[in-house]
Amino acid sequence: MSTVWWIVLIIVALIAGVALGFFIARQYMMKYLKDNPPINEEMLRMMMMQMGQKPSQKKINQMMAQMNKVSDKASKKK
Structure with missing residues (x-):
């Protein structure tokens, strides 16, 4: 036993x-x-230039803020 x-x-x-x-x-x-974070401003700038866009600092800041907002929302959801 x-x-x-x-x-x-x-x-x-x-x-x-x-x-x-x-x-x-x-x-x-x-x-x-x-x-x-997996994507930083420099990576975002390179991706935009590869897509043929001329990235302005304002556009990069907007995209980073949007990505941070989405990631914060996802982390609070869990």
């Missing part, structure tokens, strides 16, 4: 470890993406 309890304990510990690891990794990635 004690062997059954050891097997159950190992399975429960494995499930708890996987769940805990998932949530820790999720929090780490959310913090990393908040601190290091």
